[in-house]
Amino acid sequence: MAGTEHLTVRREGATLVLTLNRPESRNALSLPMLVGLYDAWLEADADDGVRSVVLTGAGGSFCAGMDLKALAGAGMEAGGYRDRLKADPDLHWKAMLRHHRPRKPVVAAVEGPCVAGGTEILQGTDIRVAGESAVFGLFEVRRGLFPIGGSTVRLQRQIPRTHALEMLLTGRPYTASEAQRIGLVGSVVPDGTALERALDIAGRINACGPLAVEAVKASVYETAEMTESEGLAAELSRGWPIFDTADAKEGARAFAEKRDPEYRRA
Template sequence: MPDALVEVDGHVMIVTMNRPKRKNAMTLKMFARMADAWRQASADDNIRAIILTGAEGNFCSGMDLRAMAGDVDETDDYDIETRMKAGDNGFIYDGLLKTYRPTKPVIAAVEGVAIAGGTEILQGTDIRVAAAGARFGVSEARWSLYPMGGSAVRLARQIPYAVAADILLTGKHVSGQEAKDIGLVGTVVPDGQALAKAREIAEVIAGNGPLAVEAILKTLHETIGMSEEEAFAYEQPYGQAVFQSADAKEGPKAFAEKRTPNFQRK
């Protein structure tokens, strides 16, 4: 069974981390499959949103520390050795959403544990839905490890510095509601409903103008760290390209005619 499952339902790609016996702990094969999925979604004009979730009630417990200690549980037949020998090691951080961000919005649907790498990959997603009983944390310091998925840099840019430092340096865990309160996730739902809510959000996005969504997402991703003046100048060609599209004519026309727009991504 693949360590990550990829399916496409209409305009939505769903990527499921799939090692439920180990709370979907990460492997190199999982990273490879996810890295390929992100690029597939970016290249496919039919895909307009991505959902990232975990199998059987948990999001992800981070890297498989048991496997690192010698207790390996191989279930995926992906030929990772050949990929590594070919010199393609970039898939690891690409899969973690550290060095590659898809051109389509990624929505996280979190149930159960999202610890260590689970919270690290979360920070590379765009919209985040958590069950009330979900648990988040970056626990690497507890085991004298370093959070190489990006949290030492990203977390303090996404939530208040003092809160990020507390999480990173103590290894503490926070609940779904606490994650919402500090701004790590945007929506909290009852346990068992995260994926349904993520699907609902994905369908809304899929119904919007795809050119506009992709241009807005590019701006969000690419202007981080810029001054407002720099960012306004940077976004200008993206906005102009959207306004010059046929979809930008179809949207207002559909509004005036009180019908659903028929966007063609043109």
């Protein structure tokens, strides 16, 4: 199973739980964390037993963004992390979900700070739950920097443009309730319960037909920038084959027999 000293991985049923694990640094991104994330996304894609992924952070924080000192610091070479980055210069962008989209649904469970690179990774997730005290924001412009993790492209496609521009151009923090109001997160729950809610959502996903779930997710993203007519045609090309699967027949039988379906990804 994937994982590094800054990224823990565990299985909870059919859910792969990824935990950013540098609580002393509010889970700021480091090279071991990025390598661990990339390997975990690949593991989730390759393992048909994994039906969903939950991404969270240790110690009451989600992610405070990039830790430049950690990326430049000594001691990382011993673990082969720099060799990994040298072999694949795009690895960090894949880890941050800028250049990689997992085929399994990804649910984010956010507690505490989720800022800068944290908010950028968040935009690569599919469903988002936040604790009441979570804080969001893209602070880069306040430091004369650019949010190069994809936010100037993705944010305006996920929330209204006026809100996206305010977040990008002011660099101010947003509360969880504000983030929910503008559509950046879907649910706000009592502090300390975001992971519980995320696992509940993941469990509901896991109970559905895995081929159908993956096809639905792929169709949503594939058709996002198409015209309506193009999108409807693409939807049919992905959707019709699902009706011919054994899983689809099992779902209908289970409904008729008043029992839980047993999907076999077939």
